[in-house]
Amino acid sequence: MKSRSDDLYFLLSVVDSGGFSAAAEQLEVSVTRVSRAITRLEQSLNTTLLNRTTRKVSLTEEGRLFVEKVRGGLAALEEAEELLAIRKQKPAGRLRVDAANPFLLHQIVPHVRDFREAYPDIELELTASDRIVDLLERRIDVAIRIGPLEDSSLHARPIARSPLSVVASPDYLKRRGNCDSPDALRDHDIIGFTAPEALNFWYIGQGVRVRPSIRASSGEAIRQLCLSGNGLAYLSRFMIGADIEQGNLVELLSDHLVSPNPRELVNAVYYRNTTLSARIQVFLDFFETRWNFL
Amino acid sequence: MKSRSDDLYFLLSVVDSGGFSAAAEQLEVSVTRVSRAITRLEQSLNTTLLNRTTRKVSLTEEGRLFVEKVRGGLAALEEAEELLAIRKQKPAGRLRVDAANPFLLHQIVPHVRDFREAYPDIELELTASDRIVDLLERRIDVAIRIGPLEDSSLHARPIARSPLSVVASPDYLKRRGNCDSPDALRDHDIIGFTAPEALNFWYIGQGVRVRPSIRASSGEAIRQLCLSGNGLAYLSRFMIGADIEQGNLVELLSDHLVSPNPRELVNAVYYRNTTLSARIQVFLDFFETRWNFL
DNA sequence: AAATACTTTTGCGATTTTTGAAATGAAAAG
DNA sequence: CTTTTCATTTCAAAAATCGCAAAAGTATTT
Numbered sequence: 001m002k003s004r005s006d007d008l009y010f011l012l013s014v015v016d017s018g019g020f021s022a023a024a025e026q027l028e029v030s031v032t033r034v035s036r037a038i039t040r041l042e043q044s045l046n047t048t049l050l051n052r053t054t055r056k057v058s059l060t061e062e063g064r065l066f067v068e069k070v071r072g073g074l075a076a077l078e079e080a081e082e083l084l085a086i087r088k089q090k091p092a093g094r095l096r097v098d099a100a101n102p103f104l105l106h107q108i109v110p111h112v113r114d115f116r117e118a119y120p121d122i123e124l125e126l127t128a129s130d131r132i133v134d135l136l137e138r139r140i141d142v143a144i145r146i147g148p149l150e151d152s153s154l155h156a157r158p159i160a161r162s163p164l165s166v167v168a169s170p171d172y173l174k175r176r177g178n179c180d181s182p183d184a185l186r187d188h189d190i191i192g193f194t195a196p197e198a199l200n201f202w203y204i205g206q207g208v209r210v211r212p213s214i215r216a217s218s219g220e221a222i223r224q225l226c227l228s229g230n231g232l233a234y235l236s237r238f239m240i241g242a243d244i245e246q247g248n249l250v251e252l253l254s255d256h257l258v259s260p261n262p263r264e265l266v267n268a269v270y271y272r273n274t275t276l277s278a279r280i281q282v283f284l285d286f287f288e289t290r291w292n293f294l
Numbered sequence: 295m296k297s298r299s300d301d302l303y304f305l306l307s308v309v310d311s312g313g314f315s316a317a318a319e320q321l322e323v324s325v326t327r328v329s330r331a332i333t334r335l336e337q338s339l340n341t342t343l344l345n346r347t348t349r350k351v352s353l354t355e356e357g358r359l360f361v362e363k364v365r366g367g368l369a370a371l372e373e374a375e376e377l378l379a380i381r382k383q384k385p386a387g388r389l390r391v392d393a394a395n396p397f398l399l400h401q402i403v404p405h406v407r408d409f410r411e412a413y414p415d416i417e418l419e420l421t422a423s424d425r426i427v428d429l430l431e432r433r434i435d436v437a438i439r440i441g442p443l444e445d446s447s448l449h450a451r452p453i454a455r456s457p458l459s460v461v462a463s464p465d466y467l468k469r470r471g472n473c474d475s476p477d478a479l480r481d482h483d484i485i486g487f488t489a490p491e492a493l494n495f496w497y498i499g500q501g502v503r504v505r506p507s508i509r510a511s512s513g514e515a516i517r518q519l520c521l522s523g524n525g526l527a528y529l530s531r532f533m534i535g536a537d538i539e540q541g542n543l544v545e546l547l548s549d550h551l552v553s554p555n556p557r558e559l560v561n562a563v564y565y566r567n568t569t570l571s572a573r574i575q576v577f578l579d580f581f582e583t584r585w586n587f588l
Numbered sequence: 589a590a591a592t593a594c595t596t597t598t599g600c601g602a603t604t605t606t607t608g609a610a611a612t613g614a615a616a617a618g
Numbered sequence: 619c620t621t622t623t624c625a626t627t628t629c630a631a632a633a634a635t636c637g638c639a640a641a642a643g644t645a646t647t648t
Binding site: 032053 | 608609615617
Binding site for chain 4: 031
């Protein structure tokens with residue numbers, strides 16, 4: 001509540017450098033300041049953080065726990081500042097973004113107006129392709145992919161997660177009855193994928209390989225089929241979140257859903273291990289805060 | 295680097311309450327202070343965070359991004375303080391912890407000496423049981439479980455993740471050759487579980503159901519079999535981390551491992567949705583920082 | 589258009605904190 | 619026993635923060 005972040009930085013420096021004077025030198029401040037920062041901190045927390053034996057300082061057990069958590073917190077704060085620094089560079093230029101069609105429609109398109117307003121100098125080019133295509137050849141800067149990545153020659157960074165849910169339309173459920181347990185799936189119509197077959201593996205309980213009575217080749221098609229009461233589907237939250245909120249689809253078996261699972265991860269894929277271009281950076285930061293599928 | 299946490303709290307309050315005066319009232323300080331805090335912050339960051347139109351304040355786009363990150367950071371810092379507060383209560387009494395045998399051996403037992411030293415008033419009782427047993431009847435306070443949870447009547451909290459790796463002993467590999475691709479698994483001896491069969495599903499590529507040529511009923515047995523060169527095994531990092539470091543086991547197919555997956559999550563299970571007892575809290579905090587399997 | 593009703597910002601003296609240099613104290617090293 | 623190496627404390631100067639009251643805006647109302 002009251003601890004000044006400056007003092008926390010001092011603490012970290014002391015811990016890392018192993019002494020007050022060393023920390024002072026490292027931070028280019030007087031030893032007095034360091035000493036006082038720690039004292040202030042300890043008093044404010046009413047705890048002894050550092051065990052001072054004249055030659056060395058060592059962390060008390062509470063200090064250890066405290067420092068551990070503090071590190072993460074300060075890192076986040078610094079990231080926040082860094083964000084602004086990047087943004088100040090007024091990123092500009094062309095940015096080619098690729099995503100699977102449903103993701104593009106449901107989670108990117110609705111926000112591009114705001115994005116363009118925030119970064120008017122970035123020319124956004126959106127493309128849709130279901131599989132990972134040749135990013136390099138098509139000059140794509142960043143691709144959003146859902147689920148496990150196949151090509152590991154590219155670099156990827158997880159940026160969000162979109163759990164999968166079993167859903168059905170209310171009228172279907174009225175006709176066919178509810179579905180309370182994984183075993184009850186047998187009594188229902190399942191809308192599945194034509195290919196790859198791995199998509200018809202649902203992460204429920206121990207994992208179930210379903211036998212679809214209807215198949216479609218795209219998630220969007222499955223969603224439509226489900227909305228019009230053709231059966232149960234297992235889809236990513238990002239494309240049915242709105243449907244659920246509006247009551248057009250009902251979640252089933254939520255107690256038996258297994259999370260995390262390989263298909264719920266949303267990754268940003270790009271080449272270059274090195275630092276991302278400001279364009280890509282701001283794009284990801286911008287959208288990360290808007291993707292609000294749980 | 296220089297932003298003060300106090301000012302950040304002011305910022306948050308302004309954002310949440312929707313105005314300077316409202317924030318001032320909420321924080322029980324003068325409006326002047328709030329205004330100055332924001333000004334100071336903005337100058338220090340050299341950025342306009344708040345868009346003041348007389349009737350209301352709204353976040354600028356940079357402000358939005360900034361606040362978002364800051365929230366997380368401050369939350370972590372507060373957690374750190376809270377930790378100390380809990381610890382100050384000198385938690386005492388009996389704490390019954392249950393875990394699967396290998397986890398108990400590899401990740402708990404090695405640290406109990408330190409734990410006892412840190413919390414001398416807690417009487418630790420450790421039990422091992424492979425499946426979730428009747429926690430209530432056996433009076434277990436907290437159980438550590440790896441992988442998906444079956445009984446959802448209990449409350450669980452993910453506390454760590456322990457990825458799974460495909461491993462083999464160096465001498466086995468010398469004899470039988472390397473294993474570069476998921477397909478190459480066919481040419482190798484697999485050490486699998488006798489039951490449940492679901493454990494012989496490996497999260498590699500699209501997911502592979504392996505056909506073990508040797509089976510054992512416990513992870514520890516599988517580990518031993520693997521160490522003595524009987525074939526490939528797919529085990530949690532927490533039980534083979536040391537083996538890998540010491541070179542007694544070699545990781546295979548790491549490029550094809552799929553993460554996250556349902557079996558890598560380490561959960562703390564307990565009844566009570568309400569606030570955890572100090573005992574359980576400190577136990578989890580203490581060990582979380584020591585479990586260092588990636 | 590002018591007046592009104594809110595808000596935020598600013599000027600300024602008083603008050604509280606913070607700072608560095610040097611003094612002090614304390615434990616290890618020679 | 620003396621020297622060295624740190625950390626803490628003292629003290630006066632310097633800096634920052636604070637609150638009051640006045641000022642400066644900007645929607646809404648008259």
